[in-house]
Amino acid sequence: MTTPADRHLLAMHRSEAAVSVELQTEDMVLNIGPQHPSTHGVLRLVATVAGERVRSVQPVMGYMHRGYEKLAEVRTYAQITALVNRIDWVSGFANEIPFIVAAERLMGVEAPERAQCIRLILTEMFRISNHLIFLCSFPAELGAPTPLMYALRERERVLDLIEGVTGGRFHPNFNRIGGVKPAAGGGSTQRTRAQDLPKGFIEGTRRAMTAVRHVCDDLENLVLGNEIVQQRTIGIGVLPADKAVEYAMSGPNLRASGVPFDLRKVEDYLPYDRFDFDVVTMPNGDNYDRCRVRLEEIRQSARIIEQAVDSLPGGPLQAKVPRVIKVPKGECYVRAENPKGEMGYHIVSGGGRRPYRVKIRSASFCNLQVLPWLLEGALIPDVIAILGSLDFVLGDVDR
Amino acid sequence: MSIPRSSSGKRLRSVVPGWGLFKGMWLTFRTFLRKPVTVMYPVEKEIPPERARGVIALDVEACTVCMLCARECPDWCIYIEGHKVQQPPAEPGGRARTRSVLDRFDIDFALCMFCGICVEVCPFDALFWSPEYEYSAESLADLLHGKERLTQWLATVPEPPALEGSEPEGGEP
Amino acid sequence: MSLLDNVWVVLAVKLGLAVVILFALALVVMFAELKVSAHMQHRIGPYFAGGRWGWAQVFAEALKFLQKEDLIPRDADAPVFRLAPMVSLLGTFAVIVIIPLSPVLVAGDLDVGIFYALAAGSVSTIALLMAGWSSGNKYSLIGGLRAGAQLIAYELPLVLAVVGVVIQAGTMSMVGITEAQAQPLFHIGSVGISLPYALQGQIIGFVIFMIAALAELVRIPFDMPIAESELVMGYLTEYSGIRFTMFLLGEYAGMLAMSAIASVLFLGGYHFWGLNADWFGPFVLIGKSLILVFVMIWFRWTWPRLREDQLQSLAWRWLVPLALANIAVTATLKVVL
Numbered sequence: 001m002t003t004p005a006d007r008h009l010l011a012m013h014r015s016e017a018a019v020s021v022e023l024q025t026e027d028m029v030l031n032i033g034p035q036h037p038s039t040h041g042v043l044r045l046v047a048t049v050a051g052e053r054v055r056s057v058q059p060v061m062g063y064m065h066r067g068y069e070k071l072a073e074v075r076t077y078a079q080i081t082a083l084v085n086r087i088d089w090v091s092g093f094a095n096e097i098p099f100i101v102a103a104e105r106l107m108g109v110e111a112p113e114r115a116q117c118i119r120l121i122l123t124e125m126f127r128i129s130n131h132l133i134f135l136c137s138f139p140a141e142l143g144a145p146t147p148l149m150y151a152l153r154e155r156e157r158v159l160d161l162i163e164g165v166t167g168g169r170f171h172p173n174f175n176r177i178g179g180v181k182p183a184a185g186g187g188s189t190q191r192t193r194a195q196d197l198p199k200g201f202i203e204g205t206r207r208a209m210t211a212v213r214h215v216c217d218d219l220e221n222l223v224l225g226n227e228i229v230q231q232r233t234i235g236i237g238v239l240p241a242d243k244a245v246e247y248a249m250s251g252p253n254l255r256a257s258g259v260p261f262d263l264r265k266v267e268d269y270l271p272y273d274r275f276d277f278d279v280v281t282m283p284n285g286d287n288y289d290r291c292r293v294r295l296e297e298i299r300q301s302a303r304i305i306e307q308a309v310d311s312l313p314g315g316p317l318q319a320k321v322p323r324v325i326k327v328p329k330g331e332c333y334v335r336a337e338n339p340k341g342e343m344g345y346h347i348v349s350g351g352g353r354r355p356y357r358v359k360i361r362s363a364s365f366c367n368l369q370v371l372p373w374l375l376e377g378a379l380i381p382d383v384i385a386i387l388g389s390l391d392f393v394l395g396d397v398d399r
Numbered sequence: 400m401s402i403p404r405s406s407s408g409k410r411l412r413s414v415v416p417g418w419g420l421f422k423g424m425w426l427t428f429r430t431f432l433r434k435p436v437t438v439m440y441p442v443e444k445e446i447p448p449e450r451a452r453g454v455i456a457l458d459v460e461a462c463t464v465c466m467l468c469a470r471e472c473p474d475w476c477i478y479i480e481g482h483k484v485q486q487p488p489a490e491p492g493g494r495a496r497t498r499s500v501l502d503r504f505d506i507d508f509a510l511c512m513f514c515g516i517c518v519e520v521c522p523f524d525a526l527f528w529s530p531e532y533e534y535s536a537e538s539l540a541d542l543l544h545g546k547e548r549l550t551q552w553l554a555t556v557p558e559p560p561a562l563e564g565s566e567p568e569g570g571e572p
Numbered sequence: 573m574s575l576l577d578n579v580w581v582v583l584a585v586k587l588g589l590a591v592v593i594l595f596a597l598a599l600v601v602m603f604a605e606l607k608v609s610a611h612m613q614h615r616i617g618p619y620f621a622g623g624r625w626g627w628a629q630v631f632a633e634a635l636k637f638l639q640k641e642d643l644i645p646r647d648a649d650a651p652v653f654r655l656a657p658m659v660s661l662l663g664t665f666a667v668i669v670i671i672p673l674s675p676v677l678v679a680g681d682l683d684v685g686i687f688y689a690l691a692a693g694s695v696s697t698i699a700l701l702m703a704g705w706s707s708g709n710k711y712s713l714i715g716g717l718r719a720g721a722q723l724i725a726y727e728l729p730l731v732l733a734v735v736g737v738v739i740q741a742g743t744m745s746m747v748g749i750t751e752a753q754a755q756p757l758f759h760i761g762s763v764g765i766s767l768p769y770a771l772q773g774q775i776i777g778f779v780i781f782m783i784a785a786l787a788e789l790v791r792i793p794f795d796m797p798i799a800e801s802e803l804v805m806g807y808l809t810e811y812s813g814i815r816f817t818m819f820l821l822g823e824y825a826g827m828l829a830m831s832a833i834a835s836v837l838f839l840g841g842y843h844f845w846g847l848n849a850d851w852f853g854p855f856v857l858i859g860k861s862l863i864l865v866f867v868m869i870w871f872r873w874t875w876p877r878l879r880e881d882q883l884q885s886l887a888w889r890w891l892v893p894l895a896l897a898n899i900a901v902t903a904t905l906k907v908v909l
Contacts, residue, residue, distance in 0.1 A: 030710050038801040052714070052880060079473035082514030101815055141801045143877030146427060149613035153436055160448075164560075168527060173514045179521070198448065198560035222426050225419040228793055228876050296518035356720045380714070384802045422877065427612040427874045437616040 006216050019187045027055060030380075034063045038141045038384050041394030047370070047383065054383055057375040064250070064398040071209070072358040075373045077103050077177060080358070084345075085171035087362060088396035091130040091339045093162070094368060099345045100175040101269045102334035106327045106349055107177065109320075114312040115179040118197065120270045121205070122162060122174065124301040128212055129158050130339035131252075131294040134391045138291055139223050141388035142232050147223050154215040157208040164198050177325055179318030182308075196317060202309045209302040216298055224292060229322045233287035237374055237386035240285055247370040251341025251363055253390055256293040259284035263337035270336075275307045287389040325343075326353055338363050340391055360399055363394035445464035449560040451530035452513045456556050457504055457549035460526035464499040467525060468517035475515060478503060504546040509539040527556040578842040588670045596649065597858065598825040604862070605824070605869050612873045637820075640813035646808065648707030656703035657811070657818035663695030664825040671832045672747045674842050674853025685736065685746035689833055690731055696826065697723040698788070700797060703819075704807035715806025718880055719797035722787055725887040726794075730784035732895035736777040737769050737837045750841030754849075768840035773905070776898045778838040780891050781865070785830040787883065789823065792872045796880050831864035832857065839864075877903045 033044035042063035048055045068087060072080045084099050085092035097119060104110060111119070132155040136148035148233035159169045166181070174181045174195075181195050223229055239249070244257040254261055264272040264277040280296040284291035329351040337346030341363030350356040367390055375383050438445055439553040447453060463479035486496045518526045529552045536542050603618075605630060611616025622628025644650050667689045672678040682688050697720065704716010738744055741752040749769075756764025757772065769778075787794040798806040805811075809821055837840060842853030849856070873879050878886070 028710060030714075037804060075470070075473055078516055078519075079471070079514075082473055082512065082516060086512075139876055142799060143795065143799065144875060145609075146613050146873050149615060151432075153614055163447040163451055165450070167448070167452040167515065168513065171513070181515075195450070197563040198450070199563050201563050216428055221419070222423045222874070226875065227417055227419045228878055230419075231882055232876060232879060379879065379881070381796070381799065381802050387449050423874045424870060430614050431611045433614065435611060435616045439616065439619060485902070527699065530689050 025050065032383070034060075039390060039394075040133055040137070040253055040392060043368075043392075043394055045383070045387075045395065047375075047380075049215050049380065052269065052379045052381075054375055054380065057372050057383070059371045061365075061368070062398050064394045066395075066399065067397045069358055069360055072355060074354060075342075076353045077327065077355070080355070081175055082171070082173045084360075085168075085173055087360065087399055088338065088340060088343075088364065089170055090133050090391050090393055091126040092168075092170050093126045093166075093174065094130075094336065094338045095343065096173070096175040097123055097269060098334045098338075098343055099347070101336070102332045102345050102347045103177050105334065106330050106332045106347060107321070108328075109178045111179045112316045112319055114315045115307055115317045115319075116271050117312055118165075118317070119175065120272065121305055122165065122172065123131060124308075125158050125162055126145040127301045127339040128298050128305075129155050129162075130391075131159075131298045133211075133217075133221065134294050135219050135291070135298075137141075137386045138391075139229070140387075141197075141384050142229060144223070144226075144229070147219055147295060150215055150218055150222070154208075154211050157211055161201065161204055161208055164196070164201060164204070176318070176323040179316075182272075185208075185375050197312075202312070205305060205309050209306055212298060212302050216295055220295060220306065224288070224295065230288065232385060233291065233389070234380075235284075236287045236382050237290075237378070237389060238284065238286045239370065239374060241372070243373070244285065247373070248366050249341070249370060250366065251279075251338065252293045252297060253290060253341065253367050255279065256290040258283045263335060263342060267335060269334060272304075274311070275304045277301075277304050279327045287385055290389040290391075292303075326351065327355065333362065340364050340393070340396060341367055362396045362399055364394075364396035365399070366395055368392055447530035447532065449557040450528065451526050451532075453513055453530040453532040454508070454528075454534060454552050455506055455511075455518065455549065456527045456529045456552035457508065457546055458525045458527070458553055459501055459504070459546055459550055460521045462501050462504065463523055463525075464501050465522065467520050467522065471516050471520045473514060473516065474510050474512055476507040478505040478507070501546065504549060505543055506549065507543045508534070509542040527553065529553075529555040530557065531555045578598060578696070581592065591665060594665065594668045594789050594825055594828065597828050598821055599630045599634075599864050600822075601824045601828055601862075603627065604821075604865065605872075606630070607868065608869045609873045612870070629700070634817060637817040638814055642813040642815060643810070645708050645810050647648070649706035649708070652702050652706035653810075654815070656699050656706065657807060659702065660670065660699035660822040661818050661825070663692055663699065664777050664822050664829050666695065667690035668825065668832070670746060670751060671829070671836060671857070672841060672853075673857055675747070675751075675849055678747060679849050682745065682807045684831070686734055686744050686749065686837065690727075690734065693826075693829070694723070694727055696788075696822065697727075697902045699822075700807050703759045703811070704797075707810040709810050711805075712807050712809045715797045715799070715803045717847040718799075718803075719790065719807060721880070722797060722883060723791070724792065725884055726784045726787035726891075729780050729887060729891035729895050730788060731779040732892065732899060733777040733784060736774050736895075739899065739902050739906055740769060740772065743901065746841070750836055750843060753840045754843045764785070766840075766843070766845075768843075769838050774838055774898075776894060777902075778834070779896050780898070781838065782867075783833055783891060784887075786868060786871065787887070789826050789830060789868075790869055791823075793826070793875045793877050794883055795877050796883065799877065827865050827868055828861055831861040831868070834864055835860035843902075 014126050015029060021359040027048050027050050030047045030049050031044065032047055033039040033041040039045070042154065044060040044063065046058040068083060071083060075083065081096050081100060084095045132162050136151035139147040162172060163169045166174040239253070239257050241257045244254050244259060248263070249257070258281050260279045260281045264270075265279060277300045280293050280300060282293050327347070327349040330347055331346065331348040333344055333346040335342050343363050344361040346359035346361070347355050348357040371387075374386055377384060446452050464479060466479055469475070469477040469479050479501070481499045481501050483497045484500055488495050515528065518528055531552055607617045607625070618626030618629035620626055621632045642737050644653055670682060670685050670689055691864035700723065704712045707713070728901055737749060741749045743749060754766050755769050757767050758765055786906065790797050798808060803809070803827045808816060813817060842849050842857045844852070845869060847856060
């Protein structure tokens, strides 16, 4: 995969190397992070740079390790649901899904149809919210602060809807084993009643989806159609399909390299097979395509949500589960298409109220493995752009 | 399952090079002329939805000091103390009853992660979510609120919202 | 013998006036940036400070900066570090004093006016290099070096773009250039129509000048020396308090100075059709400058930044050849006509 641009860069690299022998220049070690405006938290990159060109990069992670896997061992399933929201805080609800589904599978219960559809709608809403965050932070890293406000403006509509249903904007904590959250107050009289969608939700959703599509068009004009953005992103940070697979990339980053792999089509953790949507892929695997994939995925998610609210099945929201939830002995791995990629929970249950062990496979952590390979030979501005295009959250990396 | 490939990966090239720059400028200029969406917070306020998890309100009358909420709290931020009092028997000649009286019910909102498990597990409907959110304090210690304060918030608890499709022909299936 | 006959008193008054006007206008530009950026982002921006429209926001912010500790890093080259912001401001002030506000209000009409303005304007390059180098910070160093490379690269197109105007006007005096643009170009009936140079065939020169000016001012899309998302704050990283304020003020005053020069050279200076230059001159010139400033702010809040190598290739492969062609054509036409 050597494009003319690559060859040009290689030639530049060699000529610089030749010069540095003559002038006896020295490489500089530049600490990008853990406190840096565009490392999305506390990622640290130890970069060896020759002038502006990066010779090698060593990512250092773990500044934000909060020990979720250990915490999960001393908490009940309901408490873990509240915890896992915080792993990837930009898409809290999507974190709950694989955990809850794994626990349900171990218990042999299945949430009723309506509950599953509500889960699906909220997951897609969080996908939209997550991708809108990407579309605001990525141009900001390229130096354009305005798309940020436009994307956040529309994300607010989505968050308002989520808040109306779940009561939380970032941390919905809405899933329960066998269904969704019981009604507030939870007293003996209301125990069996689960929280349904509030009135006006469906109408509000339709309006919000229209607004989201509209802002997608706007962002396409403002960001993707902008020649400066194209200069900065096309052909930069190219991740070929074979490398992407080798490095276990997942989610939009993988699809931007042209691999049509989407767990929503592969797994059956939520009833996605009922809805008509496309797996968005882009051929080139560069920054531009990674940005583009997410923009298109917002449109696809809007499409799924619109179909889902149109055909929302009736019925109960909660399957019959015991009052004290004990998960039978056994183990189970469930993975789901998180907005950032594949997220999976491997639950080992000893048969009690608390899991024996929970292993969390988070998307951002695995997606960051590619950094040393991808950043080698890049320029400092491109390092930031590539970093931004991978769309990670440090909470998801360090857990 | 077949996986369809979707939209071609063609770039959004403008016909005239550089035209994309001006399309963006046109967009920002149009926005410049529109009315801003900002809600000027202390002057105007957004009304949170009924289910918003703002603060936990306590109904002291309903609480039986069963400690379930304190036990289920994932970060153990509820502190409850109570004592038992002997009450005269309900009918003359019957057994004397004991009743639990709540002495202390503190929630440390500096620790609370607003998961709502306590509200959910309460078997006597003593805890409620209120959308009230303006209770910030200048030090962490000031975020520990006792039962008096929690009871005050009870007045701000709204009725649960009407549900989608609650009436027979609500339009939505 | 009146006081005004003393050359030093007159000089002091003129300088004082220029500095006051510049400061006041720089604050206006700062406020405009806050407000315009806010509305372009669908926000309101400053609102509460000072009542209506939050007009006192800039003063509040200046006051805040003044209260802050003036930190100098241990590894910094302290004297250079201290000097850099002043040098940056000095360059801008040196430019602004020679801008003619009206036929009367001229602090000094030099024969080599535009030459002087461009030369004095480049002083800020040194300031940025000084700031970047003395901070003792790797990010500052990279920022300072980027600034050096960038400002040197764009000095050339800036000067070359001006040369076209100088050829056309036949003078380097700012007043002379302004007056040359007021000459009637052709007559409709008995009314003489004059056109600014931007409409007299110097439109390419104008565009090149504005692009180069943006690069000189280190504004988006050419703000790589600061590049907040990459280099934290570039050469400004270690600055705080009053020194940071001076850089900030220098940036906005510089925007104003560059816009004023562009207005004089390409947009007819203090002349506007049908307005008496003696009375309305200052308002016309400031109005034109503010429009250009608005366009700069508009760019800033719409576009992302380029990369350093792309900026260099833009300068050397496009702007310099274009500017040279512009000079050639202008000179040819001047000789032929």
